[in-house]
């Protein structure tokens with residue numbers, strides 16, 4: 001905790017004064033560009049990854065970046081989606097999975113998690129992704145984790161479409177859904193290409209230094 005409090009002190013003394021105008025503008029309201037749904041894993045920093053500032057991403061952190069289909073499990077995830085898509089009017093929703101995900105490993109090896117009833121119940125939402133990954137992975141002895149991680153993102157995008165606010169905005173044609181997988185060790189992001197039904201390199205504009 002000391003480390004965290006020292007960080008807060010440094011933020012208040014050094015960082016806040018440098019960005020006072022931004023924070024004072026943000027105090028009056030927000031207009032985020034996107035809803036970013038990703039795993040609660042401590043190794044993911046959505047703002048560092050996308051180089052966005054406070055106020056630009058509306059972030060939903062949830063283990064396994066799982067979006068229960070509507071109207072299952074009405075709760076924090078559904079409310080966050082409704083607020084971001086229905087009230088704030090974000091233009092894009094990104095579901096971002098990641099490599100070495102403990103939740104995806106738990107789907108492959110659920111036994112140690114069985115005493116944790118909430119986690120076990122939550123993992124059920126990744127079962128269709130497991131079935132899809134098994135069908136896609138031709139070598140039965142092959143590593144299922146990468147395919148499961150990708151299919152889980154595809155599955156959760158499908159679940160997002162069942163939420164009425166999302167369905168309505170998609171029908172109006174002013175909302176886009178994106179599926180990403182972030183490779184933690186390499187800093188690489190692949191995205192889901194529905195035409196190819198595969199994850200491919202994400203084309204990014206040339207970064208200005």
Ligand SMILES: [Zn+2]
Nearest residue numbers: 039041101102
């Ligand atoms: Zn994870």
